[in-house]
Amino acid sequence: SESYPQVQRDSRFKELSSDDVKAFRDILGNASSAMVDGLSEDASDDIEGYNADWMKKYRGHARLVLKPSSTEQVSKILKYCNDNSIAVNPQGGNTGLVGGSVPVFDEVIINLSRMSQIRSFDDVSGTLVVDAGVILESADSYLAERGYIFPLDLGAKGSCQIGGNVATNAGGLRLLRYGSLHGNVLGLEAVLPDGTIMDDLTMLRKNNTGYDLKQLFIGGEGTIGIVTGVSIICPQRSPAVNVAYFGLESYEKCQQAFREAKKQLSEILSAFEMMDGNSQLLYSRASGAKLPLESEYPFYCLVETSGSNTDHDSEKLNTFLEHVMGEEIVSDGVVAENETQLQSLWACREGVSEASQHFGGVYKYDLSIPLQELYGIVAECRQRMEEQGLMGEGEDKPVVDVVGYGHMGDSNLHLNVACRRYDKAVEKALEPWVYEWVKERKGSISAEHGLGLAKKEFIGYSRSENMIKLMKQVKDLYDPKGIMNPYKYL
Ligand code: FAD
Ligand code: MLT
Numbered sequence: 419s420e421s422y423p424q425v426q427r428d429s430r431f432k433e434l435s436s437d438d439v440k441a442f443r444d445i446l447g448n449a450s451s452a453m454v455d456g457l458s459e460d461a462s463d464d465i466e467g468y469n470a471d472w473m474k475k476y477r478g479h480a481r482l483v484l485k486p487s488s489t490e491q492v493s494k495i496l497k498y499c500n501d502n503s504i505a506v507n508p509q510g511g512n513t514g515l516v517g518g519s520v521p522v523f524d525e526v527i528i529n530l531s532r533m534s535q536i537r538s539f540d541d542v543s544g545t546l547v548v549d550a551g552v553i554l555e556s557a558d559s560y561l562a563e564r565g566y567i568f569p570l571d572l573g574a575k576g577s578c579q580i581g582g583n584v585a586t587n588a589g590g591l592r593l594l595r596y597g598s599l600h601g602n603v604l605g606l607e608a609v610l611p612d613g614t615i616m617d618d619l620t621m622l623r624k625n626n627t628g629y630d631l632k633q634l635f636i637g638g639e640g641t642i643g644i645v646t647g648v649s650i651i652c653p654q655r656s657p658a659v660n661v662a663y664f665g666l667e668s669y670e671k672c673q674q675a676f677r678e679a680k681k682q683l684s685e686i687l688s689a690f691e692m693m694d695g696n697s698q699l700l701y702s703r704a705s706g707a708k709l710p711l712e713s714e715y716p717f718y719c720l721v722e723t724s725g726s727n728t729d730h731d732s733e734k735l736n737t738f739l740e741h742v743m744g745e746e747i748v749s750d751g752v753v754a755e756n757e758t759q760l761q762s763l764w765a766c767r768e769g770v771s772e773a774s775q776h777f778g779g780v781y782k783y784d785l786s787i788p789l790q791e792l793y794g795i796v797a798e799c800r801q802r803m804e805e806q807g808l809m810g811e812g813e814d815k816p817v818v819d820v821v822g823y824g825h826m827g828d829s830n831l832h833l834n835v836a837c838r839r840y841d842k843a844v845e846k847a848l849e850p851w852v853y854e855w856v857k858e859r860k861g862s863i864s865a866e867h868g869l870g871l872a873k874k875e876f877i878g879y880s881r882s883e884n885m886i887k888l889m890k891q892v893k894d895l896y897d898p899k900g901i902m903n904p905y906k907y908l
């Protein structure tokens with residue numbers, strides 16, 4: 419692909435033989451769903467789906483996918499791989515956006531999709547214990563039936579797995595309200611490369627007994643072990659949920675609206691998302707959907723409230739709306755009147771991901787930037803693409819559009835350069851320019867998606883040499899043979 423950093427296959431890693439396949443077969447049993455074997459003569463093309471990432475930007479060359487159904491099987495697989503220096507790539511729902519979920523060369527894919535049992539739920543404390551391969555949306559539906567909600571929500575909920583969410587420390591749409599997985603995950607079960615099962619699957623809210631080692635796996639991106647079980651604290655589901663979608667004249671007004679939302683909606687505010695006008699036009703163009711407001715605006719915000727009392731929440735929301743409209747902070751807006759409208763307003767926000775790669779490809783930058791300066795990079799980036807003659811309507815122009823959107827409530831901007839094709843000239847115009855811009859403002863080059871392969875070369879823009887050295891020491895301690903997700907960020 420156009421986007422690979424210069425890496426070479428590490429010759430320390432063994433190439434698979436039929437004896438290895440037989441050993442894995444012995445561990446997994448004969449269920450046909452337990453293995454996708456791309457080595458044999460009559461191998462099908464199924465393996466390609468596991469090798470290609472969601473953006474169709476990265477493509478691995480794995481010839482074997484293993485699908486364990488228990489922690490014991492994961493342990494035996496990893497022990498075998500470690501003893502034989504076989505490199506592996508842990509994989510959940512393969513919705514990751516930084517090229518971390520697919521191999522670079524022939525690493526064996528260990529896909530967790532068959533570990534999909536809900537292990538337990540305590541409806542007094544709200545503690546849910548699941549296998550790592552449980553799909554996020556399935557867990558949330560299970561909780562909904564019991565009056566609870568999963569403390570994480572994101573556009574990929576129908577495919578991503580809780581193990582993958584933990585491994586990436588996914589942020590998503592509810593972080594503003596419920597906080598990050600570093601706080602909500604109570605315990606983890608993980609398998610280390612040598613097969614050791616790290617049983618830290620506690621259900622304790624408080625547990626100050628030495629180093630909190632599970633935190634290393636949260637956001638570790640599969641570089642030190644495989645997460646097999648997760649225990650997580652889930653909040654009560656709010657019976658009253660309201661969603662409003664606004665048009666605004668400037669980014670300055672988005673900031674004022676956020677300030678007012680925090681002040682006036684306070685404890686019922688559950689999401690504050692920002693989408694620029696171009697992101698909404700792109701969404702409409704890609705999906706064919708009509709945008710909710712009559713006129714076009716340079717900015718839009720989506721505000722969600724979740725509370726326990728419909729009348730109380732509506733009153734608060736109405737007072738807020740009257741204020742922001744009266745003060746001309748917001749130019750126009752609509753409030754969802756039923757579940758269908760609520761879903762279609764959320765689709766305007768969540769649908770931007772799909773839209774941004776609809777035309778062929780996308781360069782994605784997931785940035786933490788101090789709120790005041792957050793949008794500046796989008797305007798500068800657009801100008802840069804225009805000046806360099808890279809953007810336009812003609813087929814010869816690689817760039818379709820530059821859009822900005824994201825979790826404004828968490829100071830997290832998604833800068834997306836939607837393309838007709840991946841093109842080195844575009845990449846050169848963007849990198850390291852984007853990372854320099856962010857470093858100058860003391861931001862982060864990865865707010866929530868991680869580093870994977872895409873941001874491997876750029877970790878130094880957000881972390882000091884000493885910090886990277888400490889990370890490498892941790893990596894070497896847990897994975898001395900380096901078999902876990904090699905070639906990625908460490
Ligand atoms: P994968 O993509 O399969 O893997 C991601 C990484 O985790 C890889 O490095 C992989 O090796 C590792 N991994 C996976 N499972 C395990 C495991 N069990 N043990 C150890 N390592 C493992 N991200 C956000 O943070 N916020 C968002 O709002 C958001 N929205 C998204 C919307 C869309 C439409 C899409 C496509 C993606 C979005 N993402 C978002 C990115 C992505 O969905 C998340 O990073 C998600 O958490 C990945 O989960 P997954 O199961 O698909 O993992
Ligand atoms: C989002 O917030 O929509 C996600 O992080 C995914 C994306 O940026 O495409």
Ligand code: ZN
Binds near residue numbers: 590824825
């Ligand atoms: Zn996001």
